[in-house]
Amino acid sequence: MPTKFSRRHLLWLTPLAVVAVAGVGLTARMMEPPPSDLDLALSKTSDHGRYIASLAPSQSPIPVGTIHTWTVNVTAPDGKPVGLLAITIDGGMPQHGHGLPTKPIVTRDLGSGTHLIEGMKFNMTGWWTLTVSIDGPQGADKATFNLVL
Amino acid sequence: MSKQRSFVVLVGLFSAAFMLGVGTNIFQPQWSDAELKRIQSLSLASLPALKSDPSNRVSDDLAAAALGKALFFETKLSANGKISCASCHIPSQQFQDGLPVSQGMGVGARRTMPIAGSAYFPFLFWDGRKDSQWSQALGPLENPLEHGADRTMVVQTVVGSYKSQYEKLFGAVPNVEGLPDHAMPGGSPELVAAWNGMAADQQKDVNLAYANIGKAIAAFERTIEPQQTRFDQYAAALAAGDQTRANTILNERERSGLKLFIGQGNCVTCHGGPLLTDNAFHNLGFPGASFATDNGRSTAVAKLQGDEFNCLGPFSDASASDCAELKFMETSGPNLIGAFRSPTLRGVAQRAPFTHAGQFSTLQAVLKHYNDAPSATLGRSELKPLGLNDQQLKDIEMFLRALDPISSAEAEAGP
Numbered sequence A: 001m002p003t004k005f006s007r008r009h010l011l012w013l014t015p016l017a018v019v020a021v022a023g024v025g026l027t028a029r030m031m032e033p034p035p036s037d038l039d040l041a042l043s044k045t046s047d048h049g050r051y052i053a054s055l056a057p058s059q060s061p062i063p064v065g066t067i068h069t070w071t072v073n074v075t076a077p078d079g080k081p082v083g084l085l086a087i088t089i090d091g092g093m094p095q096h097g098h099g100l101p102t103k104p105i106v107t108r109d110l111g112s113g114t115h116l117i118e119g120m121k122f123n124m125t126g127w128w129t130l131t132v133s134i135d136g137p138q139g140a141d142k143a144t145f146n147l148v149l
Numbered sequence B: 001m002s003k004q005r006s007f008v009v010l011v012g013l014f015s016a017a018f019m020l021g022v023g024t025n026i027f028q029p030q031w032s033d034a035e036l037k038r039i040q041s042l043s044l045a046s047l048p049a050l051k052s053d054p055s056n057r058v059s060d061d062l063a064a065a066a067l068g069k070a071l072f073f074e075t076k077l078s079a080n081g082k083i084s085c086a087s088c089h090i091p092s093q094q095f096q097d098g099l100p101v102s103q104g105m106g107v108g109a110r111r112t113m114p115i116a117g118s119a120y121f122p123f124l125f126w127d128g129r130k131d132s133q134w135s136q137a138l139g140p141l142e143n144p145l146e147h148g149a150d151r152t153m154v155v156q157t158v159v160g161s162y163k164s165q166y167e168k169l170f171g172a173v174p175n176v177e178g179l180p181d182h183a184m185p186g187g188s189p190e191l192v193a194a195w196n197g198m199a200a201d202q203q204k205d206v207n208l209a210y211a212n213i214g215k216a217i218a219a220f221e222r223t224i225e226p227q228q229t230r231f232d233q234y235a236a237a238l239a240a241g242d243q244t245r246a247n248t249i250l251n252e253r254e255r256s257g258l259k260l261f262i263g264q265g266n267c268v269t270c271h272g273g274p275l276l277t278d279n280a281f282h283n284l285g286f287p288g289a290s291f292a293t294d295n296g297r298s299t300a301v302a303k304l305q306g307d308e309f310n311c312l313g314p315f316s317d318a319s320a321s322d323c324a325e326l327k328f329m330e331t332s333g334p335n336l337i338g339a340f341r342s343p344t345l346r347g348v349a350q351r352a353p354f355t356h357a358g359q360f361s362t363l364q365a366v367l368k369h370y371n372d373a374p375s376a377t378l379g380r381s382e383l384k385p386l387g388l389n390d391q392q393l394k395d396i397e398m399f400l401r402a403l404d405p406i407s408s409a410e411a412e413a414g415p
Helices: A007-027 B003-026 B033-042 B062-072 B133-142 B151-170 B189-196 B200-221 B230-239 B243-249 B252-262 B289-293 B297-305 B363-372 B390-401 B408-413
Strands: A043-045 A052-057 A068-075 A086-093 A105-111 A114-120 A127-136 A139-148
Touching: A043 A139, A052 A127, A068 A086, A068 A127, A086 A105, A086 A114, B033 B230, B033 B252, B062 B151, B062 B200, B133 B151, B133 B200, B151 B189, B151 B200, B230 B243, B230 B252, B252 B390, B363 B390
Parallel strands: none
Antiparallel strands: A043 A052, A052 A068, A068 A114, A086 A127, A105 A114, A127 A139
């Protein structure tokens, strides 16, 4: 029995074609750039508002593939200095599901709320996050920063 | 709506979908800005100039490289007088041997690694148990399955055959009078007993000379550089904005493979940067009886920390601040179990069999493993199924072949 190309066919064929062809194309374009609305600020109030943390790389542009240092400055929300702090750094690449290739450590108090972070390394370009966890007089809190290398 | 009008609408919609989807991949612009940036980051042109190795004061000394070259090919530095570094690191084969596992005095547990570009690597060996080329070079000499030599034998051999070259670089050779013929701090009970019978000063002098021998070999190995590939030529043409010329260098299938390499294949996650390695350690669940239960990085960390020839050790020329990779390396956790260093993919297609014990004889088989992502026998594999079809896997394989070194004449002439 010969089949006719009817309007009913069109009704479901058209969206199917659009979805299928666009889908193939989009799958092949999976290397997505980082989200366009990323907050790239390197100074932030921590999640629960207990501290202001400001990160600064020692080198510009931020190197890829070599180990280097950063500093982190921590103050109270009103900008005043806070007492003794325990600071840890973690991070990774959300689009790749891996962490930092090293274990960076806050090694020194440089004064005025600024601390030296040693052992920082990014092994590829792209979107990285760095989470600064702070434990001090105001309690524990953390702030997560975005970098696009 | 008439049938003809409906047909026109259908064709219009189809074309729009095509341009939105597949079209952007085939027609201009072929690469997104992010992809272009990633491609350039993989090119040899992005490789920075090699810095001196602070732990090796003769790293850039030509006389050291000349001595190191002689030692690299020296078969007297082996138990049977037949094995040199070059026995497994064969110069005409990218300084590797094409065997699943190395074969020296005995059969090793892992595959011989290539040397080109290794001066850039913070950690050496598949498990990264060494942190410099010079320290790495000292390992196989004392390994009973490789050279099968020992510390006093190596030092006495070099003092006997290379005294003047050694002394020009490092000062007086140690006094070898009265040294046991065969002794070292690890290994068989006899060798250890002989070592323990030596005076502390003698041990120190022999260790210093042994480290210097490694430093000379490293000075030679540093001269073994990664070579230009067709991919690098392609990246250079793209950087110059010459898409037309670029497309004469890599064909459509190879370009498709490159797109998958930096995209859906997730290859760049570990094989990034101009040497196509992140220098990090990953468990990818590779198969193969005992090879699948090799602990990899997890047991290497303690060896490296306890190694007297590491960056922080007494025979290193570095200051502690030069040893950041060692000081800040990841030392524990599940990520290290069964994890191996990502090897460079430059020249990989000419280096079958693949992975840490040559478990795969073809690139096709390796890529199938990545696509299927089976569970690891030991620890947890980082792989996730890729969902690539056979053509896509073939395209990645074709791209990997574009990473073969090309001769310098070809590189200069261009495509």
